[in-house]
Amino acid sequence: MSLEAAAFWGLALVLLASGLAVVLSKNLFHSVLYLALALVATAGLFLLLQAEFLAAVQILLYAGGVITIVVFAIVVTERLVGERLVQTNRGIVNGGLVSLAVLIAIIIFVTRATLPQTPPPPPADLTQAIGRDLLTRFVLPFELLAVLFLAALLGALFFARKEE
Amino acid sequence: MGLQPYLILAAVLFCIGLFGVLTRRNAIGILLGIELMLNAVNVNLVAIARYAADPAGLVFTLFTISITVAEVAVGLAIVILIFRVRRTVEADHLNLLKG
Numbered sequence: 001m002s003l004e005a006a007a008f009w010g011l012a013l014v015l016l017a018s019g020l021a022v023v024l025s026k027n028l029f030h031s032v033l034y035l036a037l038a039l040v041a042t043a044g045l046f047l048l049l050q051a052e053f054l055a056a057v058q059i060l061l062y063a064g065g066v067i068t069i070v071v072f073a074i075v076v077t078e079r080l081v082g083e084r085l086v087q088t089n090r091g092i093v094n095g096g097l098v099s100l101a102v103l104i105a106i107i108i109f110v111t112r113a114t115l116p117q118t119p120p121p122p123p124a125d126l127t128q129a130i131g132r133d134l135l136t137r138f139v140l141p142f143e144l145l146a147v148l149f150l151a152a153l154l155g156a157l158f159f160a161r162k163e164e
Numbered sequence: 165m166g167l168q169p170y171l172i173l174a175a176v177l178f179c180i181g182l183f184g185v186l187t188r189r190n191a192i193g194i195l196l197g198i199e200l201m202l203n204a205v206n207v208n209l210v211a212i213a214r215y216a217a218d219p220a221g222l223v224f225t226l227f228t229i230s231i232t233v234a235e236v237a238v239g240l241a242i243v244i245l246i247f248r249v250r251r252t253v254e255a256d257h258l259n260l261l262k263g
Binding site: 004016023038045058062066072076077129148155159160 | 243253
């Protein structure tokens with residue numbers, strides 16, 4: 001087994017185990033920590049796919065930003081309730097059936113498609129290519145993203161403001 | 165290594181997230197499931213970009229990561245607002261629109 005395959009299967013194991021822990025853990029706070037682990041394992045996959053810049057973005061924005069916000073939200077909603085952080089699942093059979101059906105459908109689709117067996121040689125500098133594409137080919141969505149951030153900022157402030 | 169293991173890994177991760185969204189009672193737990201699903205899509209985008217040698221997939225991933233962060237911020241603001249009004253974040257108790 002090559003080094004790349006070993007790294008892939010190791011990361012896949014961590015990713016799936018932590019993903020299952022996110023949806024099955026009884027303690028909401030533990031769920032968030034397992035989500036952080038899953039996001040870091042995904043950053044490892046990005047490194048394996050030679051997208052170093054995206055791995056850095058993944059850790060900064062997801063593992064840094066999202067996890068912090070979620071922990072804040074848990075502290076706010078659970079402290080005021082004054083209960084333990086216990087959470088349960090409902091409809092496990094139905095939910096499991098639906099997700100299993102979706103999984104089987106996707107896997108049938110993937111196994112029927114003809115996919116490349118070996119990756120092409122990596123380009124010289126992917127980060128440079130991302131930057132160039134972002135400001136030429138995708139400059140309009142890039143600017144729209146700024147508008148979206150402004151709307152999200154104002155929306156979040158509006159929702160979470162103090163009651164008058 | 166072919167592309168197929170990456171796609172199947174992403175599919176399994178997506179369905180784990182879907183299971184979480186369908187079965188969690190707590191609204192924050194549902195949001196965590198959505199995070200997993202979006203993460204699986206990002207794995208797909210990066211893997212396909214690598215095997216097609218096109219940086220467009222990486223730019224798309226950048227967009228989805230950024231939009232997810234905005235979505236989580238607004239989503240959790242809504243959760244906190246619901247908590248203030250209804251004193252609960254259990255999705256089952258939020259049935260004001262039920263006839």
